[in-house]
Amino acid sequence: xxxxxxxxxxxxxxxxxxxxxxxxxxxxxxxxxxxxxxxxxxxxxxxxxxxxxxxxxxxxxxxxxxxxxxxxxxxxxxxxxxxxxxxxxxxxxxxxxxxxxxxxxxxxxxxxxxxxxxxxxxxxxxxxxxxxxxxxxxxxxxxxxxxxxxxxxxxxxxxxxxxxxxxxxxxxxxxxxxxxxxxxxxxxxxxxxxxxxxxxxxxxxxxxxxxxxxxxxxxxxxxxxxxxxxxxxxxxxxxxxxxxxxxxxxxxxxxxxxxxxxxxxxxxxxxxxxxxxxxxxxxxxxxxxxxxxxxxxxxxxxxxxx
Amino acid sequence: xxxxxxxxxxxxxxxxxxxxxxxxxxxxxxxxxxxxxxxxxxxxxxxxxxxxxxxxxxxxxxxxxxxxxxxxxxxxxxxxxxxxxxxxxxxxxxxxxxxxxxxxxxxxxxxxxxxxxxxxxxxxxxxxxxxxxxxxxxxxxxxxxxxxxxxxxxxxxxxxxxxxxxxxxxxxxxxxxxxxxxxxxxxxxxxxxxxxxxxxxxxxxxxxxxxxxxxxxxxxxxxxxxxxxxxxxxxxxxxxxxxxxxxxxxxxxxxxxxxxxxxxxxxxxxxxxxxxxxxxxxxxxxxxxxxxxxxxxxxxxxxxxxxxxxxxxxxxxxxxxxxxxxxxxxxxxxxxxxxxxxxxxxxxxxxxxxxxxxx
Numbered sequence: 001x002x003x004x005x006x007x008x009x010x011x012x013x014x015x016x017x018x019x020x021x022x023x024x025x026x027x028x029x030x031x032x033x034x035x036x037x038x039x040x041x042x043x044x045x046x047x048x049x050x051x052x053x054x055x056x057x058x059x060x061x062x063x064x065x066x067x068x069x070x071x072x073x074x075x076x077x078x079x080x081x082x083x084x085x086x087x088x089x090x091x092x093x094x095x096x097x098x099x100x101x102x103x104x105x106x107x108x109x110x111x112x113x114x115x116x117x118x119x120x121x122x123x124x125x126x127x128x129x130x131x132x133x134x135x136x137x138x139x140x141x142x143x144x145x146x147x148x149x150x151x152x153x154x155x156x157x158x159x160x161x162x163x164x165x166x167x168x169x170x171x172x173x174x175x176x177x178x179x180x181x182x183x184x185x186x187x188x189x190x191x192x193x194x195x196x197x198x199x200x201x202x203x204x205x206x207x208x209x210x211x212x213x214x215x216x217x218x219x220x221x222x223x224x225x226x227x228x229x230x231x232x233x234x235x236x237x238x239x240x241x242x243x244x245x246x247x248x249x250x251x252x253x254x255x256x257x258x259x260x261x262x263x264x265x266x267x268x269x270x271x272x273x274x275x276x277x278x279x280x281x282x283x284x285x286x287x288x289x290x291x292x293x294x295x296x297x298x299x300x301x302x303x304x305x306x
Numbered sequence: 307x308x309x310x311x312x313x314x315x316x317x318x319x320x321x322x323x324x325x326x327x328x329x330x331x332x333x334x335x336x337x338x339x340x341x342x343x344x345x346x347x348x349x350x351x352x353x354x355x356x357x358x359x360x361x362x363x364x365x366x367x368x369x370x371x372x373x374x375x376x377x378x379x380x381x382x383x384x385x386x387x388x389x390x391x392x393x394x395x396x397x398x399x400x401x402x403x404x405x406x407x408x409x410x411x412x413x414x415x416x417x418x419x420x421x422x423x424x425x426x427x428x429x430x431x432x433x434x435x436x437x438x439x440x441x442x443x444x445x446x447x448x449x450x451x452x453x454x455x456x457x458x459x460x461x462x463x464x465x466x467x468x469x470x471x472x473x474x475x476x477x478x479x480x481x482x483x484x485x486x487x488x489x490x491x492x493x494x495x496x497x498x499x500x501x502x503x504x505x506x507x508x509x510x511x512x513x514x515x516x517x518x519x520x521x522x523x524x525x526x527x528x529x530x531x532x533x534x535x536x537x538x539x540x541x542x543x544x545x546x547x548x549x550x551x552x553x554x555x556x557x558x559x560x561x562x563x564x565x566x567x568x569x570x571x572x573x574x575x576x577x578x579x580x581x582x583x584x585x586x587x588x589x590x591x592x593x594x595x596x597x598x599x600x601x602x603x604x605x606x607x608x609x610x611x612x613x614x615x616x617x618x619x620x621x622x623x624x625x626x627x628x629x630x631x632x633x634x635x636x637x638x639x640x641x642x643x644x645x646x647x648x649x650x651x652x653x654x655x656x657x658x659x660x661x662x663x664x665x
Contacts, residue, residue, distance in 0.1 A: 005514040014513075018506060104375075108345055115345055116526070116549030118533070214505045216530040219345035220375060223500040254503075258510040261493045262460070269466075269664035273496045 006259045012139045019251025021205040023150045025229035026243045027157055028201025035194035036174035036297035040096025041081055042202050043226025044103020049074040049203025050210035051107040054217045055114055063122035067207050074203020075196040082192045089301045114217040144212050158240035174295035177302040187302050235284035237292035250280045334575050337389035338372040341401035342499035348524035349544040353400045356563030363568045378403025386411040390418045396574045402467050419579050424469050426650055428581055438587030440476035441617045442559035444624040445610050446541045447480030450518040452606045453539050457487045460511025462521040463494045466664045468652040470522045475656045476624045482658055490659055501527035512538055546596040558596030589618040630657035
């Protein structure tokens with residue numbers, strides 16, 4: 001056992017990077033669910049974003065364009081879900097599952113020519129002298145731009161939901177769509193926008209894996225991250241800051257357990273391997289003891305005639 | 307099922323209908339159950355290459371079907387049942403975790419032949435087959451021991467099953483033989499295929515000082531992580547992974563399933579199929595060693611090739627004594643070689659490896 005092999009600064013820096021795909025996807029899904037829609041297609045939108053972002057980044061040589069393409073790709077795919085659930089009033093659970101299967105299929109089709117290709121690297125944000133500060137510099141000021149975008153999005157979603165009229169309307173639609181409709185809000189339109197926002201963020205989360213975290217394209221490379229993001233939204237009781245906490249906790253313990261294994265710590269590996277799931281769930285369940293409930297209309301179809 | 311699979315299935319079904327009408331003769335149907343996607347660039351990719359070889363060699367006489375991304379455990383029983391009900395004559399289940407499901411389903415379909423990769427449970431209609439990957443690991447270990455400057459070799463383990471443990475032991479024995487100071491850092495990721503997790507494990511090992519990373523997982527993600535780090539040596543796993551050659555990937559273990567799949571399919575067609583256990587290595591061509599790139603010094607490359615030749619012609623066994631177990635107790639005496647039974651159930655580290663095997 002050699003704990004000195006673990007560099008805590010690198011560990012924290014790595015956890016922030018590891019948590020970002022989950023964070024992006026979960027933040028998007030949070031907005032969707034606060035609008036009263038349950039989209040189980042996060043995994044499908046992520047993997048579609050992963051290949052859209054990857055292929056466009058490779059073709060244009062610009063990772064930034066890649067991320068924009070990933071957001072567009074995820075949003076376009078989510079439009080399919082919006083069409084099924086908001087226009088034709090199909091079951092949301094079934095449509096979401098179908099979206100995941102469809103996304104996995106279409107991404108492997110789109111990705112045929114991109115196996116083994118190396119994507120352009122996204123440079124880290126240049127903070128100048130800030131990144132020279134010992135300890136804090138490497139932890140806070142030495143990351144790719146998307147990681148900061150993820151953090152800003154969490155803050156933005158929180159602020160919008162809490163302080164703005166738009167956020168209030170969105171929450172009203174999610175809590176009671178009949179009442180919101182009676183007040184004259186366009187329930188379906190608001191929900192479609194929320195679904196697209198969720199799709200865009202899931203797409204960016206996927207592209208973060210294919211462009212920054214791994215970086216390569218492999219079929220099925222999101223390997224279940226979308227499901228973790230979905231679970232995280234529920235355990236975080238639909239609150240943005242708790243999503244951030246959950247994502248960092250999950251990413252952090254995942255990294256920590258890998259490091260502990262590498263250092264040969266005498267904790268049985270199977271406990272280490274399950275620790276990210278267990279600890280994240282326990283912490284978030286304890287936090288959600290404050291009786292925060294799911295949005296009232298979550299998962300229910302809405303039609304103006306009802 | 308994926309869109310591409312659907313299309314492929316539809317195309318095959320259409321072809322089948324035409325032929326069946328044409329000569330009234332039914333094709334031999336061969337099913338494959340895959341643990342990952344066929345585009346993983348590693349394990350499943352090579353099995354699918356074997357499937358394509360069956361199609362190519364036997365042409366119209368066979369029809370192949372496959373299902374990707376089948377979770378190990380109960381879900382795989384559903385897939386196998388469906389294949390058997392759809393008229394498969396022979397089903398290859400290509401991951402260790404399909405072992406009990408294969409035995410269960412085989413009992414329900416006595417007329418269907420099953421072939422389970424890397425397992426040890428057989429029945430009248432269940433054969434097992436595997437490759438002696440540990441022979442390739444010996445060569446990797448040799449190169450790793452020579453190439454490491456930090457004397458730390460990282461190893462990404464999937465599941466603590468005998469196949470993986472054999473690989474770790476074989477690599478360690480041969481690395482420490484040429485470099486007594488070498489230390490193995492082993493991380494278990496508990497998955498065969500999860501590129502993000504594999505990349506994280508590789509990065510962790512690199513951050514902890516490893517400058518050679520061996521992987522026993524299926525994707526090329528660790529290769530990408532090593533490429534980013536810049537000065538880390540890797541080896542292709544299951545497939546050549548030549549897109550990362552000549553550096554970081556300096557060589558590889560390649561699984562060559564095609565000839566075996568063709569032979570076994572033919573055996574079903576001839577009615578000569580019998581339950582048996584096949585375990586072939588470099589000599590029989592089931593394990594290939596990918597080209598050793600120029601990033602490896604010429605003398606090391608020569609030694610590695612000599613080692614490969616000695617293993618291939620049987621003059622050298624990768625587990626040749628004296629070898630002690632991790633606890634220091636004697637396992638193999640001087641010159642003694644390991645028997646297949648012990649190797650097949652290997653559940654201990656050899657002397658010198660740190661840490662415990664998860665139970």
